[in-house]
Amino acid sequence: MTETHLHAIKTSTGRTLRTEEMVVNMGPQHPSTHGVLRLEVVLDGEIVVDVIPHLGYLHRCFEKHCEHMTSYQQVIPYVDRMDYVAAMTNEHAFVVAAEKLLKIEVPERVHYIRIIMAELQRIASHLIAIGTFGIDMGAFTPFLYYFRDREKILELFEMTCGARLLYNYIWIGGLSHDIPPQFVERTKEFCTDFKKTLKEVNDLLNYNEIFIKRTANVGILPKDLAINYACSGPMLRGSGVDFDLRRDDPYTLYNKFEWDVIVGKGEMGTVGDVWDRNIVRQREMWESLRIIEQAIATLPEGDVQKAVPKRIRPVPGDAYGRVEGPRGELGFYIVAEDSVTPYRIKARAPAFVNLSVINEISKGAMLADLVAIMGSIDIVLGEVDR
Amino acid sequence: MTALTIYFNDIYRAISSALIGMRITIRQMVSPTVTLQYPHEKKQMPDRVRNRLYMNYDDCIGCELCAKACPVDCIEIEVMKAPPTETLGETSTGQKKRIYVTKFDIDIAKCCYCGLCVFPCPTECLKMTDVYEFSEYDRNNLIYNFGTMSAVEVETAKLKVKQYDEEQTAKKAAAAAQAAAAKAAAAAQPAPVPEIPAAPVTPAQSEQPKGPDTPPTQQ
Amino acid sequence: MENILAFLNEPAVTMVLLALIPLVFILVYALVTIYFEMKVAAHIQNRLAYMETGWHGVIQPIADMLKLLQKEDIIPTDADKFLFILAPYLVFIGTYASFAVMPFSSGFIGSNIDLGIFYLVAASSLVVVGLLMAGWASNNKWSMFGALRSAAQIVSYEIPGVLAILGVVMVFGTMNMQTMTQMQDGGIQNWLIIGGNFPLGQKLALFPFMFILFIIYLLSSMAEVNRTPFDLPEAESELVQGYNTEYSGMKFAIFYLAEYANLFLVSAIVVVMFFGGWTSPFGSFMSGTVWSAFWFVLKGMSFVFLNIWLRWTLPRLRVDQLMYVSWKVLTPFALFCIIAIGFIMVI
Numbered sequence: 008m009t010e011t012h013l014h015a016i017k018t019s020t021g022r023t024l025r026t027e028e029m030v031v032n033m034g035p036q037h038p039s040t041h042g043v044l045r046l047e048v049v050l051d052g053e054i055v056v057d058v059i060p061h062l063g064y065l066h067r068c069f070e071k072h073c074e075h076m077t078s079y080q081q082v083i084p085y086v087d088r089m090d091y092v093a094a095m096t097n098e099h100a101f102v103v104a105a106e107k108l109l110k111i112e113v114p115e116r117v118h119y120i121r122i123i124m125a126e127l128q129r130i131a132s133h134l135i136a137i138g139t140f141g142i143d144m145g146a147f148t149p150f151l152y153y154f155r156d157r158e159k160i161l162e163l164f165e166m167t168c169g170a171r172l173l174y175n176y177i178w179i180g181g182l183s184h185d186i187p188p189q190f191v192e193r194t195k196e197f198c199t200d201f202k203k204t205l206k207e208v209n210d211l212l213n214y215n216e217i218f219i220k221r222t223a224n225v226g227i228l229p230k231d232l233a234i235n236y237a238c239s240g241p242m243l244r245g246s247g248v249d250f251d252l253r254r255d256d257p258y259t260l261y262n263k264f265e266w267d268v269i270v271g272k273g274e275m276g277t278v279g280d281v282w283d284r285n286i287v288r289q290r291e292m293w294e295s296l297r298i299i300e301q302a303i304a305t306l307p308e309g310d311v312q313k314a315v316p317k318r319i320r321p322v323p324g325d326a327y328g329r330v331e332g333p334r335g336e337l338g339f340y341i342v343a344e345d346s347v348t349p350y351r352i353k354a355r356a357p358a359f360v361n362l363s364v365i366n367e368i369s370k371g372a373m374l375a376d377l378v379a380i381m382g383s384i385d386i387v388l389g390e391v392d393r
Numbered sequence: 394m395t396a397l398t399i400y401f402n403d404i405y406r407a408i409s410s411a412l413i414g415m416r417i418t419i420r421q422m423v424s425p426t427v428t429l430q431y432p433h434e435k436k437q438m439p440d441r442v443r444n445r446l447y448m449n450y451d452d453c454i455g456c457e458l459c460a461k462a463c464p465v466d467c468i469e470i471e472v473m474k475a476p477p478t479e480t481l482g483e484t485s486t487g488q489k490k491r492i493y494v495t496k497f498d499i500d501i502a503k504c505c506y507c508g509l510c511v512f513p514c515p516t517e518c519l520k521m522t523d524v525y526e527f528s529e530y531d532r533n534n535l536i537y538n539f540g541t542m543s544a545v546e547v548e549t550a551k552l553k554v555k556q557y558d559e560e561q562t563a564k565k566a567a568a569a570a571q572a573a574a575a576k577a578a579a580a581a582q583p584a585p586v587p588e589i590p591a592a593p594v595t596p597a598q599s600e601q602p603k604g605p606d607t608p609p610t611q612q
Numbered sequence: 613m614e615n616i617l618a619f620l621n622e623p624a625v626t627m628v629l630l631a632l633i634p635l636v637f638i639l640v641y642a643l644v645t646i647y648f649e650m651k652v653a654a655h656i657q658n659r660l661a662y663m664e665t666g667w668h669g670v671i672q673p674i675a676d677m678l679k680l681l682q683k684e685d686i687i688p689t690d691a692d693k694f695l696f697i698l699a700p701y702l703v704f705i706g707t708y709a710s711f712a713v714m715p716f717s718s719g720f721i722g723s724n725i726d727l728g729i730f731y732l733v734a735a736s737s738l739v740v741v742g743l744l745m746a747g748w749a750s751n752n753k754w755s756m757f758g759a760l761r762s763a764a765q766i767v768s769y770e771i772p773g774v775l776a777i778l779g780v781v782m783v784f785g786t787m788n789m790q791t792m793t794q795m796q797d798g799g800i801q802n803w804l805i806i807g808g809n810f811p812l813g814q815k816l817a818l819f820p821f822m823f824i825l826f827i828i829y830l831l832s833s834m835a836e837v838n839r840t841p842f843d844l845p846e847a848e849s850e851l852v853q854g855y856n857t858e859y860s861g862m863k864f865a866i867f868y869l870a871e872y873a874n875l876f877l878v879s880a881i882v883v884v885m886f887f888g889g890w891t892s893p894f895g896s897f898m899s900g901t902v903w904s905a906f907w908f909v910l911k912g913m914s915f916v917f918l919n920i921w922l923r924w925t926l927p928r929l930r931v932d933q934l935m936y937v938s939w940k941v942l943t944p945f946a947l948f949c950i951i952a953i954g955f956i957m958v959i
């Protein structure tokens with residue numbers, strides 16, 4: 008529905024007012040579309056009538072690229088660049104799929120380090136998600152507090168693998184480097200420091216009355232709708248569905264640790280509103296910290312490069328590996344033929360799937376709510392468009 | 394809760410949460426800043442940092458493993474097998490160099506700093522350094538020529554290779570002729586077929602090294 | 613020399629010169645406040661802001677201004693050119709005209725009219741017309757949104773604002789801003805926020821209502837100058853930049869200037885009404901024409917600081933909530949206070 012409709016409204020004095028729906032283009036250069044998403048929004052005054060997302064401004068053919076490599080190893084720098092704010096998770100998902108395909112058993116230490124990295128990455132990604140969400144709400148300051156602490160995580164990553172954003176750290180069968188000697192100490196330090204910021208921003212943003220009023224009862228995504236649209240991650244858990252791949256499909260050693268799945272309860276409004284989705288992210292960071300602390304305390308010894316295969320040439324077949332990324336179920340489906348490169352790679356990008364629900368949940372909301380809903384979906388356009 | 398209590402509760406919460414927020418921000422305001430004044434202060438880089446590539450040309454043995462490992466094909470190598478009579482020296486790891494590396498270009502503009510080229514190198518001559526300020530006005534300046542062979546040197550090397558190849562060809566031809574002669578002598582009634590492979594194949598093989606007339610690489 | 617003196621003594625010339633004082637003040641103040649806001653915002657966020665131009669970047673605002681001056685002045689092809697050009701000036705005129713009745717010090721007030729604060733409310737309403745004009749003339753949907761929002765917002769927040777002013781006027785019995793200030797002279801205990809220069813019983817009775825009126829006026833003034841949490845007209849995450857999306861160069865600078873001038877204006881009204889205007893907090897100590905100007909600016913700037921502080925702390929309201937706050941919270945409270953003050957003043 009792109010053409011506008013004319014309405015005739017009878018006013019109380021008996022006159023007819025002709026009003027008209029307005030189509031505005033939000034994006035691709037709009038400040039709050041988190042990248043280059045274009046939303047075609049049909050507005051009736053400030054009320055959103057229809058939203059049509061237009062994708063593809065950041066399409067870089069990564070899935071196709073992956074078929075033209077000279078080895079499986081070379082795919083990893085490419086998957087890094089899909090979801091550039093959570094590159095570790097992308098690698099992890101791809102590696103889980105590839106190891107399934109190649110039937111590689113990795114040492115326990117590798118699993119532990121991968122979990123630590125994935126949880127640190129989850130925190131880093133949620134920090135951006137909540138921070139930018141705050142900007143969408145007009146609160147600029149929490150964003151910078153979170154960025155300050157995200158910097159510490161990036162420093163940990165940089166110390167471990169040399170890169171700050173696109174790591175190429177998790178390899179098929181192992182890791183590119185073992186963790187450096189100071190890593191354990193620095194991570195512990197980070198965990199204690201970070202709790203302070205978490206509390207602070209929780210007070211500053213999440214429990215601010217204006218923020219609650221802006222987000223509670225807005226963009227409600229009911230349980231069944233969330234399941235029907237195959238939403239995942241905080242989107243799904245915010246709607247009250249108790250589902251987390253880390254617990255329900257334990258792909259590494261997540262079941263060894265003690266942690267809780269956070270589910271939205273509708274404390275401030277209805278289950279599945281924007282506030283719930285946001286608070287799920289906020290509380291998940293506490294759980295991630297718990298996992299990291301446990302993993303750091305019980306880190307086993309071992310050689311992280313032991314199981315890295317010299318030459319990767321799988322037997323023809325296919326495999327699907329999935330992990331619980333910061334945005335939801337991130338999966339890679341690999342079809343292998345008798346060659347050193349994959350025949351086809353398909354990524355199941357959670358942001359893409361989650362975005363599809365936007366039209367459904369933002370109808371009837373106000374323009375400012377649309378911005379809030381967009382922020383709560385937490386899309387990364389690199390992953391949506393790939 | 395009646396509507397009235399909700400009303401007053403909302404007002405109370407709005408004011409109190411705003412005050413809490415203000416307390417946090419004012420406390421942060423007087424706490425020290427965390428930013429670096431970048432061009433004046435610089436961060437201490439960790440040891441493993443992956444920035445601009447550095448290549449130690451003297452150590453390269455021309456195995457081309459790095460070029461194969463690179464996912465974006467930004468390493469361009471041209472190699473030429475040196476005649477065994479030539480001594481090209483040794484790498485610092487003690488490996489004998491057997492191949493002329495006439496061209497070793499890395500297009501840093503294409504490089505994605507993944508570090509995949511560093512691992513397979515047998516002589517550890519590729520390294521990622523901590524240099525990150527190397528922007529250029531001209532994109533061509535980002536193609537780094539690590540090869541140190543001058544045009545003249547490349548020419549001489551080519552000549553040497555050609556010479557050697559010719560010698561080899563001659564030798565081979567002689568050997569082949571000898572062998573053919575021996576064969577002919579050995580089997581007085583040979584089948585008509587086997588004579589064909591010996592003679593034409595060798596020239597064709599010798600053709601190959603000098604075959605594609607590549608101009609000397611520009612430095 | 614004599615000619616010059618005679619020329620300066622011409623009433624018309626004197627008037628023009630006097631009128632220029634607020635303009636100079638606005639310009640200097642705007643530069644200072646831009647710097648001040650950037651620094652406060654940065655330190656709240658653990659940053660440093662300007663550091664390169666001059667000592668701690670003090671001349672950065674001047675550099676910014678020069679940059680804006682030499683920018684290309686773009687007028688969109690489909691814009692309504694006349695209105696587009698007129699709008700920023702109208703906004704600025706509205707603000708500037710309001711400075712006429714501002715008692716900067718015991719010795720200087722542009723025009724000491726009896727209707728002071730009434731005139732002020734009227735003149736500053738001119739800003740709405742300018743904003744609406746800017747939004748409409750830009751021929752941009754986002755600008756239009758911003759303009760409509762700002763019109764709705766300013767008009768509805770004027771009501772609690774004016775009601776709060778009414779309460780204060782009832783206490784003072786005058787609308788002359790200079791008289792208002794003089795009535796609070798004599799130290800901090802005579803300021804209206806404490807209860808004013810009244811007998812103790814009346815003072816105690818007035819205090820809570822004055823405090824509520826102060827909060828109400830503070831909030832509605834923040835809404836009138838479009839500051840967070842009421843910055844919907846230029847909510848950058850929703851409306852790109854609101855009514856001034858299409859403006860560039862000098863016209864944009866004028867909007868900016870008007871915005872900052874407005875910020876000081878409303879802070880100054882708060883100061884005059886509740887915090888004793890230019891009077892010294894220590895009675896006759898540190899009072900006098902120059903000192904009083906100092907106190908006035910200092911008090912004004914501390915409210916500017918409060919505004920900045922709030923801006924970098926709070927998120928933004930939504931349109932309907934904005935209206936809710938104005939009509940269902942501030943207006944009833946203001947009405948209630950007025951009634952109560954009426955009783956107190958009669959008794």
Ligand code: SF4
Binds near residue numbers: 505506
């Ligand atoms: S770092 Fe990666 S992209 Fe750069 S040259 Fe090496 S392999 Fe290629």
Ligand code: SF4
Binds near residue numbers: 452454459514
């Ligand atoms: S892998 Fe190392 S030795 Fe081999 S060509 Fe590359 S740089 Fe030279």
